[in-house]
Amino acid sequence: MKAGTIIKLPDGRIGTIVYNGLDGEGIKWGKHNITIHDIIGNGNTTHGAEIAPTNYDWFPDAMLRDVYSLAEKEGIECVGNDYEIIQEGK
Numbered sequence: 001m002k003a004g005t006i007i008k009l010p011d012g013r014i015g016t017i018v019y020n021g022l023d024g025e026g027i028k029w030g031k032h033n034i035t036i037h038d039i040i041g042n043g044n045t046t047h048g049a050e051i052a053p054t055n056y057d058w059f060p061d062a063m064l065r066d067v068y069s070l071a072e073k074e075g076i077e078c079v080g081n082d083y084e085i086i087q088e089g090k
Contacts, residue, residue: 003038
């Protein structure tokens with residue numbers, strides 16, 4: 001999915017895609033107006049704090065996948081992969 005895509009989970013929570021990698025898609029809770037240019041090269045990983053600028057706001061709050069060890073270690077919620085796309089990213 002493209003950065004900035006807004007999704008809705010079955011429990012009603014809304015999130016915006018801020019990460020897309022081999023380990024799944026990462027979301028930031030709420031609706032955010034971002035593009036790939038906002039995240040590319042700026043620590044756009046779930047565990048890239050060491051390479052992100054100090055004011056980087058786009059680390060994911062959750063991952064659209066089943067639980068896995070790295071997410072648990074980093075304290076990132078895994079919410080499964082059942083969701084509805086509300087708005088496509090640009």
